[in-house]
Amino acid sequence: MVPPRRWIRWAAAALVAAGLLASGLILHDAPGRGRSASFSLLCGAAFGIVLQRSRFCFASAFRDLFLLSDRRAALGVLVALAVGSVGYQVVFGAWVPDPSAGHMPPTAHIAPASWHLLLGGAAFGLGMVLSGGCISGNLYRLGEGSLTAPAALAGTVAGFWAGTLVWNPLYVRVVSTAPVVWLPSHLGYAGSLAAQLALLALLGALLLRYMPGLSPRPARPVTLDVACRKVFVDGWPAWAGGIAIGVLGTFAFLRTRPLGVTSEIGRASRALGSAMGFLPERLEGLDLMAGCRPLDTEHLLSENGIFVLGLVLGSALAALAAGEFRLRLGRPRGHVLSLAGGVLLGFGAMISLGCTVGTMLSGIMAFSLSGWVFLAGLLSGAWGGAGLLRRLS
Amino acid sequence: MSAPGSVLGTAILLLAALPAAAQEVLVTTEWVSNNLNNPKVRVLEVSVDPGVYEKGHVEGAVGVKWHSELADPVSRDIVSAASFEKLLSRAGISGDTTVVLYGDNNNWFAAWGYWIFEIYGHKAVRIMDGGRKKWEIEKRPWDTTVPSHPATTYRAAPPNLALRARLPDVLSVVEKRSPGALVDVRSPDEFAGKVFAPPGIQELAIRAGHVPGARSVPWSKTVNEDGTFKSREDLRKLYAEVGVDGKTPVITYCRIGERSSHSWFVLKELLGYDVRNYDGSWTEYGNAVGVPIENPAGTVWTGK
Numbered sequence: 001m002v003p004p005r006r007w008i009r010w011a012a013a014a015l016v017a018a019g020l021l022a023s024g025l026i027l028h029d030a031p032g033r034g035r036s037a038s039f040s041l042l043c044g045a046a047f048g049i050v051l052q053r054s055r056f057c058f059a060s061a062f063r064d065l066f067l068l069s070d071r072r073a074a075l076g077v078l079v080a081l082a083v084g085s086v087g088y089q090v091v092f093g094a095w096v097p098d099p100s101a102g103h104m105p106p107t108a109h110i111a112p113a114s115w116h117l118l119l120g121g122a123a124f125g126l127g128m129v130l131s132g133g134c135i136s137g138n139l140y141r142l143g144e145g146s147l148t149a150p151a152a153l154a155g156t157v158a159g160f161w162a163g164t165l166v167w168n169p170l171y172v173r174v175v176s177t178a179p180v181v182w183l184p185s186h187l188g189y190a191g192s193l194a195a196q197l198a199l200l201a202l203l204g205a206l207l208l209r210y211m212p213g214l215s216p217r218p219a220r221p222v223t224l225d226v227a228c229r230k231v232f233v234d235g236w237p238a239w240a241g242g243i244a245i246g247v248l249g250t251f252a253f254l255r256t257r258p259l260g261v262t263s264e265i266g267r268a269s270r271a272l273g274s275a276m277g278f279l280p281e282r283l284e285g286l287d288l289m290a291g292c293r294p295l296d297t298e299h300l301l302s303e304n305g306i307f308v309l310g311l312v313l314g315s316a317l318a319a320l321a322a323g324e325f326r327l328r329l330g331r332p333r334g335h336v337l338s339l340a341g342g343v344l345l346g347f348g349a350m351i352s353l354g355c356t357v358g359t360m361l362s363g364i365m366a367f368s369l370s371g372w373v374f375l376a377g378l379l380s381g382a383w384g385g386a387g388l389l390r391r392l393s
Numbered sequence: 394m395s396a397p398g399s400v401l402g403t404a405i406l407l408l409a410a411l412p413a414a415a416q417e418v419l420v421t422t423e424w425v426s427n428n429l430n431n432p433k434v435r436v437l438e439v440s441v442d443p444g445v446y447e448k449g450h451v452e453g454a455v456g457v458k459w460h461s462e463l464a465d466p467v468s469r470d471i472v473s474a475a476s477f478e479k480l481l482s483r484a485g486i487s488g489d490t491t492v493v494l495y496g497d498n499n500n501w502f503a504a505w506g507y508w509i510f511e512i513y514g515h516k517a518v519r520i521m522d523g524g525r526k527k528w529e530i531e532k533r534p535w536d537t538t539v540p541s542h543p544a545t546t547y548r549a550a551p552p553n554l555a556l557r558a559r560l561p562d563v564l565s566v567v568e569k570r571s572p573g574a575l576v577d578v579r580s581p582d583e584f585a586g587k588v589f590a591p592p593g594i595q596e597l598a599i600r601a602g603h604v605p606g607a608r609s610v611p612w613s614k615t616v617n618e619d620g621t622f623k624s625r626e627d628l629r630k631l632y633a634e635v636g637v638d639g640k641t642p643v644i645t646y647c648r649i650g651e652r653s654s655h656s657w658f659v660l661k662e663l664l665g666y667d668v669r670n671y672d673g674s675w676t677e678y679g680n681a682v683g684v685p686i687e688n689p690a691g692t693v694w695t696g697k
Contacts, residue, residue, distance in 0.1 A: 094447075094537050094538045094539065095537070095539060096539070097539050097541065105447070106444035106447055107443055254448070257444075282595070296592075296593040298592070298593075
């Protein structure tokens with residue numbers, strides 16, 4: 001007989017799946033919405049499932065590397081970047097026949113690159129190590145029932161306010177004159193792809209050379225039962241998650257907007273802050289920026305909001321199916337660290353117009369220098385955060 | 394000349410003498426579908442939302458950027474003849490090509506494109522009725538590859554500036570120095586001065602309201618639910634209700650001149666009236682020093 005708890009779990013998973021599919025259908029025909037809204041929801045859900053299954057997490061990519069010398073998550077990120085780079089090139093080639101003609105591919109996250117991204121990246125890197133996850137990491141953990149994730153997300157809202165307060169002077173002094181560098185317009189498509197893949201391969205080679213690997217688990221003969229268990233219950237290897245995210249990143253860019261999770265959070269934070277009256281009414285230059293800038297919407301949720309909702313529900317679905325959904329209260333120390341880390345996450349994401357997903361992942365996949373600069377900032381922040389954690393424990 | 398020949402000749406003369414309203418300025422989505430491979434036809438998409446063209450356009454359509462390719466953002470002017478020639482040469486358009494324009498946002502920017510093509514004297518320009526909206530409703534396929542057509546050497550005609558109104562022309566009508574009717578195509582709230590700009594757009598004029606004597610006919614009243622233009626009969630009635638009947642010259646305006654080129658198209662090309670588009674529109678008029686406005690709501694810009 002099936003134990004009742006497992007029964008409830010499967011029923012809940014089926015309910016979430018049915019809810020996602022039904023909402024996708026409804027959005028498809030809803031006035032003012034349409035297929036891109038429907039796509040955003042399902043793409044978000046797929047993203048959430050991949051994040052949850054492969055525990056694809058930028059925070060662990062860096063933290064595990066510095067604290068545990070575990071290279072797996074970092075390799076997963078490199079795989080995602082490599083796959084996404086190829087995918088983006090395929091789309092670019094169709095949209096912009098000649099990258100040197102001076103036209104940028106529309107909607108791609110190709111943003112001005114300057115030291116504000118180092119600062120934003122460092123704040124974000126420190127914040128994600130302290131709070132135990134970046135923004136997407138906290139979102140998928142929310143779907144798994146984490147009760148510390150809301151503390152991190154509340155901190156993120158406060159961090160967005162702080163970032164918004166410094167935005168105008170930062171824009172005028174730094175961002176407005178920073179160069180927008182799209183590698184293909186300098187190196188061509190073939191050259192930029194070769195250069196970027198070579199760099200990613202070099203980073204991968206360094207990880208493989210200097211970080212110890214874990215001995216592989218003994219292989220079992222793959223039967224239907226074992227295959228199902230591997231997909232739905234056991235976690236996916238990080239590299240498999242990386243491939244899936246590279247593919248999803250390309251799909252999202254082709255059909256809606258590049259992957260990103262902070263546009264709607266930024267919009268909501270700004271609306272809340274403006275309603276309370278302490279945020280500047282006008283943010284300079286924001287309309288012109290590529291990235292996860294807050295987009296106005298006449299609906300309750302923008303398409304990015306739908307994507308984020310899909311992410312949380314997709315993660316919940318995957319966690320329920322795998323038996324990993326659990327309400328985790330967390331310890332008080334965890335809440336404090338999450339909240340403080342969240343503030344840094346929000347601040348970093350606001351001044352960088354995106355997070356590890358929107359600015360780093362979607363930026364590097366789009367061959368924008370801004371993605372690499374943000375990554376450099378992230379590395380320094382995460383390294384500092386790892387040192388801080390080591391001292392705290 | 395034999396009798397049948399002279400009848401034919403008279404018929405041709407009659408056809409040529411018909412007003413512009415009788416010319417085919419609109420083509421259906423069906424017609425475009427059937428002429429995708431017609432070498433004498435070139436389809437251009439003029440959309441304003443970024444990525445819309447790239448994510449899917451009518452097969453073989455060339456994408457035109459309104460902000461930089463049909464307007465001069467530095468001098469705030471229509472595109473120069475030289476740039477227009479370069480654009481059309483690159484799109485493989487010759488003097489005898491039939492150009493079909495369509496776009497997003499109910500063909501607003503396609504209508505701007507039509508106006509520019511008329512100013513530079515292109516012979517055969519059409520708008521695809523319903524634009525992207527109707528194409529999508531009819532579930533017709535989109536293409537994502539950017540076509541490359543063999544380049545041509547296009548020569549534009551001297552600009553026909555009788556299609557364009559400037560600030561002094563508008564003032565001349567306001568001060569009743571010349572006859573004319575002004576049509577404001579913005580939303581009723583903008584017309585009434587309750588808001589400076591439509592929702593989601595920052596104000597670009599420091600005064601709210603409208604040009605004195607202007608009649609409010611929001612552009613949205615000229616289209617059906619599927620984005621197509623209403624019938625000529627309905628359109629004639631719509632404008633007659635506010636006293637615009639084609640007996641006096643008309644000037645259309647909006648905020649930046651793109652929605653008003655849509656209404657300019659309706660009045661000039663579908664109804665055959667004498668119409669000029671005021672592309673300076675409210676962002677020029679509303680900011681101009683020392684010119685009168687009407688502001689029923691009395692909203693005053695606070696400078697915040």
